[in-house]
Amino acid sequence: MNNKQFYKKLQEKLPHWKVQSWLDEVSAQSILNDAYSDANNSNTKSHKISLILGIMGVMLLAVGVISFIAANWQGMSKIMKLSLLFSSMTAAYLASIWALSEQKYPALGEAFLLLGVLLFGNNIMLIAQIYHIDSHYPNAILLWAAGALVTAFIMKSEVVLITSVLLSLLWSGMEIFDFSQIHWHWLVFWSVCSVLTIRQGFHLAAHIMIVSFFVWLLFSFYSFSRYTSVGYLVQTYLLSGLLIFMLAETIRNRQYIRYFAELLSCYALIFSAAFLFTLSFPELDFDAYFDPGHIADELYTQVNFLIIQLVLMGLFLVASIKHFMANETNHPIKWLSVLWALVLVLCLLWNLFFYQEQQNIPVIIINVLLFSLVIGLIYSGLAEHKRFYVNLAFGLFTITLLSRYFDTFWGLMDRSLFFIVGGLLLIIGGYWLEKKRRQLNRQSASDMHQSILFTGDHDE
Amino acid sequence: MMSNKSLWIKIFLIILIQSSLLFAMIANRQAILSSDTIVVLETRPIDPRSLFRGDYIRLSYEINELQLDKLSGDQSFKRNDTVYVMLQKQGLYWQALAVFLEKPETQNSQQIFILGVVKSVSNRKWDDNLHSNKMLVSIDVSYGIENYFVPEGEGLKLERPQPGDKVTLEVALDGEGHAAIKSLLLNGVKQYEEALF
Numbered sequence: 001m002n003n004k005q006f007y008k009k010l011q012e013k014l015p016h017w018k019v020q021s022w023l024d025e026v027s028a029q030s031i032l033n034d035a036y037s038d039a040n041n042s043n044t045k046s047h048k049i050s051l052i053l054g055i056m057g058v059m060l061l062a063v064g065v066i067s068f069i070a071a072n073w074q075g076m077s078k079i080m081k082l083s084l085l086f087s088s089m090t091a092a093y094l095a096s097i098w099a100l101s102e103q104k105y106p107a108l109g110e111a112f113l114l115l116g117v118l119l120f121g122n123n124i125m126l127i128a129q130i131y132h133i134d135s136h137y138p139n140a141i142l143l144w145a146a147g148a149l150v151t152a153f154i155m156k157s158e159v160v161l162i163t164s165v166l167l168s169l170l171w172s173g174m175e176i177f178d179f180s181q182i183h184w185h186w187l188v189f190w191s192v193c194s195v196l197t198i199r200q201g202f203h204l205a206a207h208i209m210i211v212s213f214f215v216w217l218l219f220s221f222y223s224f225s226r227y228t229s230v231g232y233l234v235q236t237y238l239l240s241g242l243l244i245f246m247l248a249e250t251i252r253n254r255q256y257i258r259y260f261a262e263l264l265s266c267y268a269l270i271f272s273a274a275f276l277f278t279l280s281f282p283e284l285d286f287d288a289y290f291d292p293g294h295i296a297d298e299l300y301t302q303v304n305f306l307i308i309q310l311v312l313m314g315l316f317l318v319a320s321i322k323h324f325m326a327n328e329t330n331h332p333i334k335w336l337s338v339l340w341a342l343v344l345v346l347c348l349l350w351n352l353f354f355y356q357e358q359q360n361i362p363v364i365i366i367n368v369l370l371f372s373l374v375i376g377l378i379y380s381g382l383a384e385h386k387r388f389y390v391n392l393a394f395g396l397f398t399i400t401l402l403s404r405y406f407d408t409f410w411g412l413m414d415r416s417l418f419f420i421v422g423g424l425l426l427i428i429g430g431y432w433l434e435k436k437r438r439q440l441n442r443q444s445a446s447d448m449h450q451s452i453l454f455t456g457d458h459d460e
Numbered sequence: 461m462m463s464n465k466s467l468w469i470k471i472f473l474i475i476l477i478q479s480s481l482l483f484a485m486i487a488n489r490q491a492i493l494s495s496d497t498i499v500v501l502e503t504r505p506i507d508p509r510s511l512f513r514g515d516y517i518r519l520s521y522e523i524n525e526l527q528l529d530k531l532s533g534d535q536s537f538k539r540n541d542t543v544y545v546m547l548q549k550q551g552l553y554w555q556a557l558a559v560f561l562e563k564p565e566t567q568n569s570q571q572i573f574i575l576g577v578v579k580s581v582s583n584r585k586w587d588d589n590l591h592s593n594k595m596l597v598s599i600d601v602s603y604g605i606e607n608y609f610v611p612e613g614e615g616l617k618l619e620r621p622q623p624g625d626k627v628t629l630e631v632a633l634d635g636e637g638h639a640a641i642k643s644l645l646l647n648g649v650k651q652y653e654e655a656l657f
Contacts, residue, residue, distance in 0.1 A: 078655070082486075086479060093471045101464050120478045127482055131489040132641050132654070134607040136577070147478045154470045179540060 007032075007039040054111030055159065062118040081130060085123045092116035096155075110159050117148045117160055121167075138174035145171055149193065158202040165193045165205075169212050173219055182223045186216055198260050206260050210267045217271070227301045231286035232309065234278050235348050239312035241272030246319040266388055273396050276373065280366045280400065282359060286351060309352065313345045333379060340376070344369055370400055371422050375429045492640040493654055497572055497633045499547055499554040519606050519629065523547070523556045523574070528597045533558035537599050541578040544637055545601060546571055553628070559599070563637070575637030576601035605631055605639045610652065 014028045023031070065088055076084070092115040100109035121144040127133070128140060148164035151157065172186035190213060197205040217237065224233050248265035251257055278284075320341035324334045347362045347369070374393045381389030404418060504520045523545060528535050537543065537559075546558040548571050557571065558564075564573050579600045608629075630643040643653040 086482070089478065090475055093475050097467055097471050101467055116474070116478075120482075123482055124485070127485050129609045131486060132608055133485065133489055133604075135604045143481060147481060150477050151474050154474055181540075 003035070003039040007035040010035050050105070050107035051110060051159070054108045055114060058111045058115040058118070062115055062122070065119065066122055078130060081126070085119075085126055089116055089119040089123055092119055110157055113151060113155055113157050114159050114163060117144075117151055117163055120144065120147045136179075138171050138178070141167055141171040141174065145189065149189070152193075153196060156200055158200070158205050161193060161196060161200075161202065161205050162208050165190065165208060165212050168193070169216060172216055176219045176223050180223060180226065182220065190216070194260070198257055201259070203259065206263050210260075210263050214267055214271050228305045229285045231284040231351060232302075232305050234275055234284060235351060236305065236309055236312065238272055238275035238279060239309065239316050239348070241268050241275060242316055243312065243319060244268040245272060246316075246323050249323060269389075269392060273373070273392065276366065276370055277396065277400060277403075280363065280370050281403075282363045306352065309348070313348060317341060317345055333376070336372075337376065340369060340372060367400075367404070367418070367422075368425070370396070371425060372429070374400075375426060489640055492634045492638050493632050493642055495632045495634045498630050498642060499549075499572060499574075499633060500552060501629050501631055502553040503627045503629065517608050517610060519608060519627075521603075521605075521629075522553070523603075524601060524606075526556055526559055526599050526601060528559070528599065531556060531558050533560045535597070537561070537578050537581055539578055539580060543576050543578055543599075543601060544573040545576055546573050559601075572633060573637045574603055574631075574633055574639050576603045603639050605629070605641050608641055608644060608652075610644075 010032060014023070014032060017023045018025065018028050092112055096109045096112035096116065099105040099112055124140050124144055145164050145167035148160055148167060152161035152164050168186060168189045172183045175181045175183040175186075190209070193205075194209045196202075197209050217240075221233060221237065224236075245265055245268035248261045248268055252261035252265060254261070321338055324337040324341075343365065347365045350362045351359075374397045377389045377393035377396070381387065381391075381393065404415065502522050504522055504524070526545065533546070534543075541561060544560045544563050545556050546560070546564060547554040548557040549555075554572070560573075579602050582598050582600070626647050628645045628648070629641055630645070631639050632642045633639050641654065644651050
């Protein structure tokens with residue numbers, strides 16, 4: 001909830017609190033005034049506007065400088081070209097000193113730092129041109145990203161750190177798509193950027209770090225798909241997403257990593273939901289492709305993927321039991337969650353070994369799991385006040401509903417049965433969960449009442 | 461809040477690190493160009509479909525495509541392998557003699573190796589005489605000297621020379637086999653020559 005939403009919420013709630021005599025008129029007004037000043041903090045607003053305008057200005061300036069150099073390129077000697085390149089980069093950094101000294105213009109200072117980094121990248125490209133350097137071209141982007149990371153590290157600049165990780169993603173994308181590499185090296189770069197993000201408590205950078213991690217995983221799908229079937233990969237990605245979600249949920253209570261872990265948990269859930277949704281389509285390719293010339297190598301790779309999946313399934317089951325059973329309340333949702341995880345693992349195992357014989361049963365089960373996930377997300381979202389879960393559930397529900405409706409694999413009769421059963425499942429599930437929730441609330445209220453009475457007796 | 465002195469030190473450090481990286485690029489290239497080992501390589505006609513791209517020309521050499529049955533050395537390669545191609549002077553130009561995955565231990569004034577990366581491996585080749593594909597293992601190797609930047613508008617005459625024109629290149633090699641274009645010749649006349657500044 002941002003400051004404005006918080007202020008609006010307070011406006012709604014305060015009159016009720018006053019009526020209940022929890023707050024007097026003066027306190028209520030003071031709270032409201034404080035929230036109003038936070039919501040309309042002109043310093044924060046003007047900093048953001050300056051930063052945005054500064055960054056836009058820097059972009060224009062960078063393009064202008066590059067065009068100016070390009071326009072006069074032929075008429076310049078090598079030494080002149082190099083002098084111009086180095087002096088323009090140095091000038092940008094010196095300008096940042098002017099803006100940042102005594103915090104005169106911090107936003108403009110950040111923008112000049114960014115300009116310095118952009119000109120550093122421009123210089124790499126132009127020096128490569130001047131000296132006809134035609135080596136492995138993603139290395140130029142790596143050099144640029146590394147230079148940006150150095151600047152971000154020394155100056156603790158969020159904007160430059162974001163630029164650095166985006167450049168590194170470009171580098172990795174080139175290695176993956178142009179050179180067909182499984183590019184693990186990127187994870188080292190990403191880890192360094194993430195540590196810096198967590199240490200500095202950068203919020204926007206945290207979003208970019210996590211999104212870039214999942215985008216990189218999607219890029220890598222392309223590399224992995226040369227070694228195994230799409231079905232195997234979808235299952236591996238689903239299990240990985242779920243394990244990352246559980247890991248994030250486990251570490252989210254640690255103070256210094258809380259924000260990062262919360263975001264990781266949300267994005268991992270979206271990632272997992274997307275792959276569960278993909279798995280809900282029939283006719284996924286679970287065939288291993290063997291090139292006659294390399295059967296031994298490819299068989300070895302397939303076995304490796306199989307082992308990885310079995311290990312991931314085991315880890316997921318153990319993590320699910322530990323995670324859901326850690327909840328001290330005796331609500332059936334925790335048993336249902338473990339059951340959900342168990343059925344999912346059985347279904348994935350079926351796909352691994354018996355998909356050729358029978359593929360309809362696992363697809364139907366995955367669809368049921370998808371709808372039960374929707375119910376679970378809505379329930380958890382409401383119980384734990386997590387609006388994101390509810391939004392994700394509705395998004396997932398809508399996409400699944402539409403795709404099943406237009407999915408031509410199933411006949412009209414199959415689809416009608418699917419929707420009727422799905423609808424009944426949702427209604428019955430919703431009714432049952434609401435009943436259990438009320439029962440639990442009554443139980444909690446009664447326990448609390450007993451506890452108060454006991455404390456009172458004890459005091460006497 | 462950062463003091464002015466620490467701000468100056470930090471920015472100076474950034475300029476120093478980034479400038480050092482850029483100078484390292486220049487120094488590395490200059491080290492190759494200052495080598496005394498120069499080979500002259502023959503270019504091949506450019507694929508007519510390749511388009512003139514900006515201010516640089518694309519160069520294709522005889523030693524880009526290596527037919528393994530005509531060469532000694534290793535015979536099994538895969539994409540992205542680093543290879544050492546042994547060159548020997550034959551007439552005016554240097555031709556490929558052997559190709560190795562490991563760095564050759566000996567080289568002399570008559571036999572010099574150049575470092576390259578395998579771009580693709582082909583098991584078949586079209587035979588004009590037989591009008592069919594024949595089994596032939598060949599590898600396409602890139603040496604990092606396939607592009608050359610020239611003044612605007614001058615690329616086309618070099619990339620698509622007139623019939624009878626001959627584009628050749630003098631390439632400098634360092635002791636590790638790294639290559640850099642030293643000069644570009646059209647019909648034996650130097651068109652461009654690399655200098656430090």
